[in-house]
Amino acid sequence: MGTVAGSTLSNLALTLYHMPPTRSTRAVWLAHELGICDAIKLKAINVFAGEHLSSEFRQLNPMAAIPLLRIHDKRTNQTVNMTESGAICSFLLQLVPHNRLQPAQNDVLAMATFTRFCWFAPGSMDPLLWTIRRHEELLPGSHRDSRSAQRARTEFRQKVVRVLDAVLREWEYVCEPYFMGFSCADVLIGYALWWADRYQLLEGSTTLVAYLGRLREREAFRKAIARVGSL
Numbered sequence: 199m200g201t202v203a204g205s206t207l208s209n210l211a212l213t214l215y216h217m218p219p220t221r222s223t224r225a226v227w228l229a230h231e232l233g234i235c236d237a238i239k240l241k242a243i244n245v246f247a248g249e250h251l252s253s254e255f256r257q258l259n260p261m262a263a264i265p266l267l268r269i270h271d272k273r274t275n276q277t278v279n280m281t282e283s284g285a286i287c288s289f290l291l292q293l294v295p296h297n298r299l300q301p302a303q304n305d306v307l308a309m310a311t312f313t314r315f316c317w318f319a320p321g322s323m324d325p326l327l328w329t330i331r332r333h334e335e336l337l338p339g340s341h342r343d344s345r346s347a348q349r350a351r352t353e354f355r356q357k358v359v360r361v362l363d364a365v366l367r368e369w370e371y372v373c374e375p376y377f378m379g380f381s382c383a384d385v386l387i388g389y390a391l392w393w394a395d396r397y398q399l400l401e402g403s404t405t406l407v408a409y410l411g412r413l414r415e416r417e418a419f420r421k422a423i424a425r426v427g428s429l
């Protein structure tokens with residue numbers, strides 16, 4: 199991933215609609231890891247109170263979901279509304295040239311591993327967790343399907359946990375040994391594991407429990423889950 203051509207941080211006004219513990223936590227966590235959180239205005243939005251359903255917010259994001267990053271280019275006076283927590287993290291990385299949270303572009307195997315695990319979180323973890331959330335917590339009782347939730351639980355334990363456990367049993371972070379150390383992939387996957395832990399999905403893996411414990415101790419993570427405004 200290169201840097202965003204010519205668009206240095208100082209040319210941009212960034213506003214992130216955020217509420218912990220939703221997926222906007224990924225973007226805030228990464229921003230703290232990159233040391234750029236001061237350059238992003240956090241706008242609290244209470245999804246539990248339905249603020250994301252207002253017509254004002256739907257105009258910004260018709261998906262009625264957070265995170266939403268508003269990117270205003272001061273030079274052209276144009277604004278883009280960016281959604282998708284994974285994409286926002288990828289964009290933030292590009293704002294900080296030579297950051298230490300991603301491999302160099304010409305390091306092919308590291309890049310392949312990094313890209314795979316960055317997509318693994320929103321692609322293979324979030325949908326299972328969202329199915330559990332909908333069928334165990336969000337939908338009205340008569341619309342819940344306990345078999346769908348149960349299937350998602352089984353798939354998470356048998357597939358996701360197995361894949362991550364195999365790497366982290368030997369290594370400290372998910373992209374190792376191709377890229378040594380903590381990376382943006384750990385933010386994306388770590389967030390999903392934090393969510394999965396709420397559903398007791400990590401109970402079979404002392405490796406993943408220990409990994410999540412290490413991530414939760416990071417200062418950037420702790421800052422990301424702190425309350426915003428009155429939320």
Ligand SMILES: N[C@@H](CCC(=O)N[C@@H](CS)C(=O)NCC(=O)O)C(=O)O
Binds near residue numbers: 220262284
């Ligand atoms: N794929 C999107 C999903 C965003 C999403 O669904 N966010 C949830 C919070 S974790 C939300 O705002 N839900 C509001 C709702 O569904 O009513 C992403 O990764 O950013």
